[in-house]
Amino acid sequence: MNLETIDNVYFIGIGGIGMSALARYFKANNKRVAGYDKTPSDVTRALEALGIDVHFDDSIANIPNAFLNYDTTLVVYTPAIPKDNMELVHYKNSRGFSLLKRSEVLGLVTKNTFCLAVAGTHGKTTTSSILAHLLYECNVPLTGFLGGISENYNSNYISKGTEVSVVEADEFDRSFLTLSPDIACITSMDADHLDIYGEAEALQESFLDFSKRIKDGGTLFVKSGLPIEGITYGIEDDSDYTALNIKIENGGYVFDVKTPSAVINDVKFNLPGRHNLSNALIALAMALEYGCQSPELVKALASYAGVKRRFTYQIKTDDLVFIDDYAHHPEEIKAAHQAVREMYPGKKVLAVFQPHLFSRTRDFIDDFAKSLAQFDEVLLMDIYPARELPIEGVTSAWLFEKIENENKALVSKSDLISKIKASDADVIITLGAGDIGAEVKHIKTALYGN
Incomplete structure (x- = not known):
């Protein structure tokens, strides 16, 4: 495909971190860009601030007219989008449109x-x-x-x-x-x-x-x-x-x-x-x-300052440290634990973990339990499903029973902050790739006031 002949680029799943980077690229290269995503986020709001049309209802009626012309439109989608997404189905069933996965477009661009x-x-x-x-x-x-x-x-x-x-x-x-x-x-x-x-x-x-x-x-x-x-x-x-x-x-x-x-x-x-x-x-x-x-x-x-949600300090005082990290695999949790212990020896550490995907939880259940047990205290949230449907028997309660640490609790979003505030930990670290990231600012406000 020759990207030079494309005027319009439509993204199904535009709020994804990889998808949004490509959307920014095409916008910077004077293409007309629009897209759909399931929910608003800081990423989609930043795209809208650039003049990119983003909507959140899966409906063909929401697709701007310019993006219904197969001669001038490239459709980019992510594998995380359900196969029954109405917009994706529409483009697949409409003859003439070029549909490419995000990775394929990245290959063409580079x-x-x-x-x-x-x-x-x-x-x-x-x-x-x-x-x-x-x-x-x-x-x-x-x-x-x-x-x-x-x-x-x-x-x-x-x-x-x-x-x-x-x-x-x-x-x-x-x-x-x-x-x-x-x-x-x-x-x-x-x-x-x-x-x-x-x-x-x-x-x-x-x-x-x-x-x-x-x-x-x-x-x-x-x-x-x-x-x-x-x-x-x-x-x-x-x-x-x-x-x-x-x-x-x-x-x-x-x-x-x-x-x-x-x-x-x-x-x-x-x-x-x-x-x-x-x-x-x-x-x-x-x-x-x-x-x-x-x-x-x-x-x-x-002068490198890091990546948001990659061991990001939210609070760093003499009395309290609050770190947020994207870790969602046992090896990543172990790495985060090593970093905390190296930087804060002798301090009590509370880990708040939201498992990501039922399949990953099932496949690495024992490794998750061992990596989490290393912390002084553990708060375990429900599994974030992302693209998956539930798997029978795979629950946070199952993982909870396997964590060999007496100082642990299962928590819901509604009582998460009260449980964190009740802890006497010196260092708090939130871990996970799901929507726990959206809770970080609320936790910080509750602990620090701003």
Whole structure:
């Protein structure tokens, strides 16, 4: 498909974080953009502020007339949209319309750019946002499509040109197999999305397939220990790129980076957690591989402010710390726990967790229980279904019984704040990929007053 011949782009599921970044891209490139989503959000309100027409009732009558012309309209949809969505069904049954998944459009948009892609079951959003920030600060003419809202730019879309692209290579629905990157990394390959893949081996095979998508002469970085060949990176090990002499200063890290040809001293990075340190290391390595100079990169990394809902401080006082994090997989919960313990040794930590998807809860029930049991206190919310229907027997009550921690409680949204306020924890962390994010501002107000 030639995107140059398209005048109108219609998004079904426009409020999705990946979809909205593409909507911003087409709007910035003078296309007429509109779309549907199930509910209003900060993301959709930001799109509307740009002049993008967004509606929230699944109805063909709400589609603007210009987007009913198949000659000039591209329809973009996300696999998270139900197959019986009336607008999606209408476009599929109407001859002549071009319907593409978000990942396919991202592949087309980045095809003629120098593409840097970040793959992995964890760490994609933070790593890609760090990488985009580094390149931006080094005056690289890039477009960044991020899976979260960058604190530095207050957006999931970063634009300084079109010659270079930075993207998340998403393994969900094998979406990353539409990309052909010049430089790529794989941060992790833990089992996930088993509702799509069936078993962990199939997921690993898809990452191997992704590694073969890299352009001739391109470069693949892999986290040390992963079963795929590439340039390795790791923390305090013998990888090709490694972080050494790590110190904690003012809630962040100061460390040295050993590359295959040099040592970069006194690198500063302000996000807590060894997982974030690993993300910073690989972003730095990819930017060096692209051609950025280390003094510029060190300065840029020190100014990186993070991604919203990725270990984001909501309250940070001597008496109380409140952190919000997107963690929705046992390994991500373990990483958040490590970060909290490293930064706040000896403090009592309360974790508030909302499980995401019935299938993920079922597939990793024992691992979820173990990762949550590490906290001093646990509040467990109902499962957020997202795109799924309930699975018999898969409930938060089932997970609750498996958590070996006497200081735990099942909570509903209505009594969430009262339960949090009743705790004597020094550090509170909310965890989950569902609508728990919408509760954060209410929790903060209840605890802090503004």
